[in-house]
Amino acid sequence: MTEATASPGSTVLGRGLGRALPILTVLLAIIAIWYLAAIWMNATWVRDQAVRADTVLTTGDLIRQTLTLERPVLPAPHQVAAGLWEGIAGQKITSKRSLVWHGWVTLSATLAGFAIGTAAGVLLAVGIVHNRAMDQSVMPWAVASQTVPILAIAPMVIVVFASMGVTGLLPKAMIAAWLSFFPVLVGMVKGLRTPDAMQLDLMHSWNASRVQQFWRLRLPSSLPYLFASLKVAIAAALVGTIVGELPAGATSGLGARLLSGSYYGQTVQIWAALFAAAILAAVLVMLIGALERLTLRRMGLAR
Amino acid sequence: MTVIQARDVSLTFQTADGPVHALKDVSLTIERGDFVSFIGPSGCGKTTFLRAIAALETPTAGKLEVADMTPDQARRQRAYGYVFQAPGLYPWRTIAGNISLPLEIMGFARADRLQRIARVLDLVDLAGFGGKYPWQLSGGMQQRASIARALAFDADILLMDEPFGALDEIVRDRLNEALLDLWKKTGKTIGFVTHSIPEAVYLSTKIVVMSPRPGRITRVIDSPLPRDRPLEIRDTPEFIALAQQVRDGLREGHSYD
Numbered sequence: 001m002t003e004a005t006a007s008p009g010s011t012v013l014g015r016g017l018g019r020a021l022p023i024l025t026v027l028l029a030i031i032a033i034w035y036l037a038a039i040w041m042n043a044t045w046v047r048d049q050a051v052r053a054d055t056v057l058t059t060g061d062l063i064r065q066t067l068t069l070e071r072p073v074l075p076a077p078h079q080v081a082a083g084l085w086e087g088i089a090g091q092k093i094t095s096k097r098s099l100v101w102h103g104w105v106t107l108s109a110t111l112a113g114f115a116i117g118t119a120a121g122v123l124l125a126v127g128i129v130h131n132r133a134m135d136q137s138v139m140p141w142a143v144a145s146q147t148v149p150i151l152a153i154a155p156m157v158i159v160v161f162a163s164m165g166v167t168g169l170l171p172k173a174m175i176a177a178w179l180s181f182f183p184v185l186v187g188m189v190k191g192l193r194t195p196d197a198m199q200l201d202l203m204h205s206w207n208a209s210r211v212q213q214f215w216r217l218r219l220p221s222s223l224p225y226l227f228a229s230l231k232v233a234i235a236a237a238l239v240g241t242i243v244g245e246l247p248a249g250a251t252s253g254l255g256a257r258l259l260s261g262s263y264y265g266q267t268v269q270i271w272a273a274l275f276a277a278a279i280l281a282a283v284l285v286m287l288i289g290a291l292e293r294l295t296l297r298r299m300g301l302a303r
Numbered sequence: 304m305t306v307i308q309a310r311d312v313s314l315t316f317q318t319a320d321g322p323v324h325a326l327k328d329v330s331l332t333i334e335r336g337d338f339v340s341f342i343g344p345s346g347c348g349k350t351t352f353l354r355a356i357a358a359l360e361t362p363t364a365g366k367l368e369v370a371d372m373t374p375d376q377a378r379r380q381r382a383y384g385y386v387f388q389a390p391g392l393y394p395w396r397t398i399a400g401n402i403s404l405p406l407e408i409m410g411f412a413r414a415d416r417l418q419r420i421a422r423v424l425d426l427v428d429l430a431g432f433g434g435k436y437p438w439q440l441s442g443g444m445q446q447r448a449s450i451a452r453a454l455a456f457d458a459d460i461l462l463m464d465e466p467f468g469a470l471d472e473i474v475r476d477r478l479n480e481a482l483l484d485l486w487k488k489t490g491k492t493i494g495f496v497t498h499s500i501p502e503a504v505y506l507s508t509k510i511v512v513m514s515p516r517p518g519r520i521t522r523v524i525d526s527p528l529p530r531d532r533p534l535e536i537r538d539t540p541e542f543i544a545l546a547q548q549v550r551d552g553l554r555e556g557h558s559y560d
């Protein structure tokens with residue numbers, strides 16, 4: 001609705017450009033800074049090499065070499081892009097070197113953990129809103145659960161599950177759920193409590209049961225809050241899964257890819273895996289955002 | 304037949320700044336089919352009294368009976384239709400869906416629901432708007448929809464707390480006329496809170512004047528006006544005399560403190 005007020009004669013293309021321009025500017029700035037940082041951080045090594053080989057470097061040589069190292073301290077953007085492209089399109093997707101394959105391993109555990117975490121968060125929130133004892137007892141524990149460093153917990157979870165013979169998706173999903181239930185819990189408690197006194201009074205005057213009040217008033221009113229926290233939760237689930245892939249022994253998933261990259265000094269591989277994770281997170285958050293817009297617009301709850 | 308009977312009803316809110324006597328020794332009898340207006344300065348306990356009748360507040364002293372039951376028993380039997388100052392329609396339900404809400408909660412069958420929705424939409428002059436969403440309607444139409452919602456399940460008692468407070472004079476006149484019409488057609492007992500003297504006089508068979516600190520009734524005026532009231536009745540000497548009585552009653556309450 002607001003775009004409609006843009007100056008007359010502005011084309012769809014013009015409007016799209018108007019919105020993309022600030023983003024593009026920032027992106028270009030970041031890339032420029034990145035290149036400078038790459039030159040600066042890799043220069044020491046390049047100079048050392050030159051001294052050892054007894055050659056004299058022109059500035060042009062220096063820059064060219066800092067940006068094309070095999071194992072740079074900081075790979076340049078184009079190297080990361082090439083690594084990313086190589087990992088995604090340059091391999092059979094069943095290959096152990098394919099980022100698509102590793103991404104899928106991570107994604108499946110993320111989605112499973114997200115589902116478990118969301119269900120747990122919603123159920124706990126419903127309990128908290130309807131039960132005084134739960135209201136006073138659950139929240140402190142939920143907060144405490146999030147203050148435990150996940151990096152410390154993750155290996156224990158993996159080991160405990162492994163000792164029971166469970167490996168693969170489930171242990172990672174549990175860690176993802178551990179991180180993602182919390183935002184859902186907080187958002188849902190707030191959301192289920194949004195109906196104002198007047199709407200609750202109306203329900204009361206109709207002698208509505210608590211179940212009717214929940215399905216017809218509290219749950220629909222909470223949806224904007226639920227969607228907002230789902231976006232946080234899916235990103236948290238992805239982080240949890242990747243952390244779950246870091247403990248020794250993991251060979252698949254973006255987390256494992258990060259770790260093996262750092263073992264072998266494959267900085268390009270690390271950064272490519274990092275970007276793959278970031279892109280995955282962005283896509284997931286955008287999907288939930290689209291679902292949110294669709295649902296809230298249909299419910300008349302959009303701004 | 305007496306529908307609402309209040310005897311020495313007091314209601315004190317315990318607040319951080321000490322007790323607030325919202326109602327003090329309020330006694331009132333309302334007969335079936337009465338249209339009772341409550342008028343008085345802000346904070347005199349009009350809303351509190353209406354809420355106490357609807358079992359949304361509990362009196363701290365005295366006796367309040369609705370159709371020989373406690374207000375809460377009456378609430379459980381769904382004796383009240385309550386209309387607030389704001390329409391409070393659900394944005395995710397159409398107008399028909401909003402009116403259907405209490406009917407669903409009360410377990411009316413689908414066919415019955417549809418029939419009732421059509422009837423009350425007609426009653427508040429919103430026929431044809433059932434499929435619209437609240438945001439597609441004007442404020443006055445939304446308020447009429449909320450009245451339709453309160454009427455749909457045929458509660459005996461309709462309680463309205465400044466239902467037209469937020470609307471302009473012209474719309475208000477129209478809705479007042481419609482409300483009188485509706486009251487004549489349905490024979491309901493209506494409790495109506497307002498700040499407007501002409502509105503109170505035009506609508507009511509009984510005008511209750513209240514005053515604050517502590518909230519109490521200073522005057523109960525029985526209207527001699529006939530039940531059939533065209534808008535022009537507001538220019539008759541009887542109407543003006545009645546309005547003068549209400550004004551005197553309000554002034555009396557003020558000189559008290």
Ligand SMILES: Nc1ncnc2c1ncn2[C@@H]1O[C@H](COP(=O)(O)OP(=O)(O)OP(=O)(O)O)[C@@H](O)[C@H]1O
Nearest residue numbers: 316318323325344345346347348349350351352518
């Ligand atoms: N829930 C509450 N807790 C504490 N005090 C309250 C509460 N509700 C009302 N009061 C107090 O009781 C008194 C009567 O309030 P009430 O809302 O009944 O007034 P009113 O006549 O409806 O006023 P208005 O015309 O402004 O709507 C006021 O002093 C108010 O501050």
Ligand SMILES: [Mg+2]
Nearest residue numbers: 349350351464
């Ligand atoms: Mg009030």
